[in-house]
Amino acid sequence: MALLQISEPGQAPDPHQRRIAVGIDLGTTHSLVAAVRHGVAECLPDAQGRVLLPSVVRYLEGQRRQVGFDARAHQAEDAAHTIASAKRFMGRRLADLKVAAQLPYEFVDQPGMVAVRTRQGLKTAVEVSAEILATLRQRAEDSFDDELFGAVITVPAYFDDAQRQATKDAAQLAGLEVLRLINEPTAAAVAYGLDHSSEGLYAVYDLGGGTFDVSLLRLTKGVFEVVATGGDAALGGDDFDHLLASWTLQQADRQAVSPQDKGALQMAARRTREALTDHAVATLQCPLDGGDLRIDVSREQLETLTRPLLERTLAALRKVLRDARVQRSDVLGVVMVGGATRMPAVRRAVGEFFGDGGHVRVLTDVNPDEVVALGAAIQANALAGNAKDGQLLLLDVIPLSLGIETMGGLVERIVERNTTIPVAKAQEFTTYQDGQTAMAIHVVQGERELVADCRSLARFELRGIPPMAAGVARIRVSFQVDADGLLSVSALETGSGVQASVVVKPSYGLGDDQVAQMLRDGFAHAQDDMQLRALREAKVDADRLLLATQSALDADGDLLSDDERRSIAALVQQLRELAGGQDHDAINAAVEALAKGTEEFAAARMNRGIRHALAGRSIEDV
């Protein structure tokens, strides 16, 4: 009998088997991490067997933190320093937060993003989210007893550029390699689409804790094409709770002033709303400063109270159908996502909207709390190159139009909403005055005509334009939105070649230096030694590139001349040797050298891929 082989700890025998990629649903109320194991996507539980992690972080004395259930357990008593629903503050200014007054926090407005004052100083949503992500990363690494190759993180489809960038920064802070940001409704469709192998037009109705998203997708042979998306970035289950909380105070003629009272009432309202899903009547019970609040609420009362919120979701649904130029009857099914879709009134309203008893199926069979994380895990697995069929492809869109400010505070749209990403678009502008040598470029996002009504994303200047008469200069402004939905903008005066560019990044006080500083301070990985971490990351990068290069050589090595093959082999050899050592700078340099040395090879492979695609067509056509 052959002896069983056992590999060294942390080293799987087959390098292709150890790309552990996870999907993370960074939710307003709960967050989850999922992965594909043995071909099936499943949510990873914590040591107590719980898959949901409450998105709550408590900042204690002495730099200590609690995350998840422990934090939530103290939410009522220590409300001011226990941050919940931080996702609602992502990439937001204080003025954007309509519910700020109802929340138990001391908000401090900062350029770019609002922060909360805690015992441990000012904390933005990016830092709070990084704590949650780091906890989930730890959970995944414990589950697999190995390092992660990368993660797919989900964001609401309606998130604008600032919110997406903030999410990506949080991941970086948590030490996660982001394979892709994908939209929550798209992820949910993936989780369903693969189970049902469906084709046709589907809607996703995603009512989360703090956001509402609706997307229309066309499914064709493993391609998930988002046709249109919409929603409301400031509407979610939390708003149902706020309405219920205010109403009970009014009924009982009481007030909740202190942070503790506000926090306790909000939690009591959520418990009551959730209880009303299965019961016709529930009692809202809450300890307040002036004695306990106790009031019976019927499901009917809740539904009447929150009907306007439900109507807002239906209006968004109508708008998306119009954007996509399709009829309600074209939709084959509706995927319900988010814990708030458990409310009977929500399911009923959506069913009625599409014509009850008709052909539209309201899909609720995957747990609405888990479906997004499961879809993200399936996509992460495919991106890591683990999926066997490899036929899954997501084609997503930008949710909001992008443009720049022109004379008179008007917006000139450059990329329209619902355009498939990645996308590059350019438009020419000219100078306003004779002899104008600079141009201020203000990038905005939104659907309104006036700059003041849109979200300001970035400002930069193009300087050194040669003096010309007004209207003669030709300034080409180019927008590029990558596959994560993130924008970069550049401007070029075509006559003189003067140019300027900016990666659109909100300035909420977290520059790259500060991120590095936080990592040094041991934020989110207190035990880690910085040097060791840098070395480990360099080795992971090296490993990743070596694997990629090897599989490229295996597949398309015949594209290379002997010289080219030798030169790549030398770079591979050099990187291999260095990767075994301890010098992370040297490893990084060798990684860069190999990446550069294989660039032309990569281009040649792409060309072959395209030719291959076209060849497939001509055979069918002939």
Add this chain to the structure above:
Amino acid sequence: MNIDDDDFTLFGLAEGFALDGAQLDQRWRELQTEVHPDRFAAQGEAAQRIAMQWSMRVNQAYQRLKDPLKRAVYLCERRGAPVDAERNTAMPREFLMQQMAWREALDEAGDGAAVQELADQVVQQEKVLLGRLQELIDLRNDMAAAAAQVRALMFVARFRQDIEQRLDTLEQ
């Protein structure tokens, strides 16, 4: 096959105004299946960058071919009769009169039903104009006339968008 090929060659379609929309959609999905950055997520930054350029190029061509007006602008440009809408604003008097009548009708439309009726009219008119455009390009190859027709259609498309915006507002 080259990233600089024209849109029709890139999609393997015969150059012309008439186009099989279903075939275009299918070709787009096939091409993206080959070039999308997600296909190369595990293959390093160089591959990502090149994939993104290809994917953007494919999307650009798809957007341009899918929309009849953009497709016509592209064909006019390729065949030496650029539409140049900013500099050529002269329109036949009859056309302008109809535009003004429509604008007035939109201003006076009191409810959703009236706006919808106007929208239907405009869509109908757009169809007629697009039919004529196809004849000018595919049958007569009269690109100067086609460019003028495109400019007229731009007015109509703009007006249709205004109507849709009004419908959005009425619904909220």
